[in-house]
Amino acid sequence: MSLTTPLSVQKLQTALHDKAKGSPNFRFYALYDKVYREDVMAFAYECCKANRGAAGVDGQTFEDIEEYGVKKWLDELTQELKSRTYRPQPVRRVWIPKPDGKQRPLGVPAIKDRVAQTAAVLVLEPIFEADLQPEQYAYRADRSALDAVRHVHKLLNTGHEQIVDADLSGYFDSIPHADLLKSVARRIVDGAMLHLIKMWLEVPVEETDEKGNKHRSTRNRDEGRGTPQGAPISPLLSNLYMRRFVLGWKKLGHEKRLAAYIVNYADDLVICCRGQAEEALARMRDIMTKLKLTVNETKTRVCKLPEEKFDFLGYTFGRCYSTKTGRAYLGTVPSKKRVIRICAAISEMTGREQIQLDPKQVTAKLNRTMIGWANYFCLGPVSKAYRAVERHSRKRLRQWLCAKHQISWQATRKFPDEMLHEVLGLIRLTRRTSSFPWASP
Numbered sequence: 001m002s003l004t005t006p007l008s009v010q011k012l013q014t015a016l017h018d019k020a021k022g023s024p025n026f027r028f029y030a031l032y033d034k035v036y037r038e039d040v041m042a043f044a045y046e047c048c049k050a051n052r053g054a055a056g057v058d059g060q061t062f063e064d065i066e067e068y069g070v071k072k073w074l075d076e077l078t079q080e081l082k083s084r085t086y087r088p089q090p091v092r093r094v095w096i097p098k099p100d101g102k103q104r105p106l107g108v109p110a111i112k113d114r115v116a117q118t119a120a121v122l123v124l125e126p127i128f129e130a131d132l133q134p135e136q137y138a139y140r141a142d143r144s145a146l147d148a149v150r151h152v153h154k155l156l157n158t159g160h161e162q163i164v165d166a167d168l169s170g171y172f173d174s175i176p177h178a179d180l181l182k183s184v185a186r187r188i189v190d191g192a193m194l195h196l197i198k199m200w201l202e203v204p205v206e207e208t209d210e211k212g213n214k215h216r217s218t219r220n221r222d223e224g225r226g227t228p229q230g231a232p233i234s235p236l237l238s239n240l241y242m243r244r245f246v247l248g249w250k251k252l253g254h255e256k257r258l259a260a261y262i263v264n265y266a267d268d269l270v271i272c273c274r275g276q277a278e279e280a281l282a283r284m285r286d287i288m289t290k291l292k293l294t295v296n297e298t299k300t301r302v303c304k305l306p307e308e309k310f311d312f313l314g315y316t317f318g319r320c321y322s323t324k325t326g327r328a329y330l331g332t333v334p335s336k337k338r339v340i341r342i343c344a345a346i347s348e349m350t351g352r353e354q355i356q357l358d359p360k361q362v363t364a365k366l367n368r369t370m371i372g373w374a375n376y377f378c379l380g381p382v383s384k385a386y387r388a389v390e391r392h393s394r395k396r397l398r399q400w401l402c403a404k405h406q407i408s409w410q411a412t413r414k415f416p417d418e419m420l421h422e423v424l425g426l427i428r429l430t431r432r433t434s435s436f437p438w439a440s441p
Helices: 007-022 038-051 062-068 070-083 111-129 145-156 177-185 191-202 219-223 234-251 254-258 277-290 336-349 359-376 383-404 417-423 429-435
Strands: 091-097 103-108 162-167 205-208 214-217 260-265 268-273 301-304 310-312 315-321 328-334
Touching: 007 038, 007 111, 038 070, 038 111, 062 070, 070 111, 111 191, 111 234, 145 260, 145 268, 145 310, 145 315, 145 328, 162 277, 162 310, 177 191, 177 234, 191 219, 234 254, 234 260, 234 277, 254 260, 254 277, 268 277, 268 310, 277 301, 328 383, 336 359, 336 383, 359 383, 359 429, 383 417, 383 429
Parallel strands: 091 205
Antiparallel strands: 091 103, 162 268, 162 301, 205 214, 260 268, 310 315, 315 328
């Protein structure tokens, strides 16, 4: 859901951004009172509500707040911030499965804390946006992962064919608080604002074990590092700290000396080099060590195109061939992992536990998922991947229909492709490629 920023909030953000952009050394000293402005708080609540999300440790939901009265609830939170009696609640930890079978920790702050953090982001983001480097693409207006993919593709086609494919171990959990707060304080001298951020960084994490017992960890505060993924302020802070690496790389002269250019998206990072990639890798390690970040050596490597390939943001970069001329070129295709992942999602949506649903409902869910996937995977020759996903969706929908109607034979005759597409409305991904001049098989 897309929300329109209220005009009064837009004016505040524009003024802050213009001041930051026009005065690179200016330090903002009166920001805290902007966080609990009525219009900022109201919009922050709407942003959090639009993102939905589960309840935090207090169990409070948006429905609870609506029943209690949103204005009354916001007034109380505003008063807490204004009187400086606000204290964040512990973050509820949940585990999200990763494609490799491992799990990724995700923090779920209470709604009250999500709203307060979002209000702070509305005030802080325009300031730090003026300082973030053009190589940084994550969590920024008018920038996207696809823009980062295009940037890498452009560098490959201008001779930067040696790649440092870097991986950081637990980036979000490793960011050192003291150094991060120095990055914040370079622009912000408002003590109340700095204290607010420090509280969010040090908040305990609560986890429920298999027996239902709750355990609280103060690891972030004790070790002085980490910003929980899932907190609204975490993307801004992670970008701000990564800026140190990107800026340091350029200030130390590595970009010009090695003809080595960074492309960064959150904790994903590649360095595209004309040559000397091994030295670029060594210099990257040096800087990351100084930043107190850990390079994952098992996943970090130098990749030399066109002989080798590498994956970045779901795309595989490497040698492709034109079907019209047979000419080889450096391009992108959706990675096999991402094709397998979308097929797994389709299988899950057409499992036997979905038998009670209406065929149109199942088809609509499949279409939403596949359209979202194809909207991202629209660069390069995508037809092969689209065909694989389309075939899998037909197979799984047909199997689901057979199970629903208890048919064990003649599935293709009973539910032919035309019926799946024309009657139920299953999307044909391959037809989308007619508007893609590069998408031929």
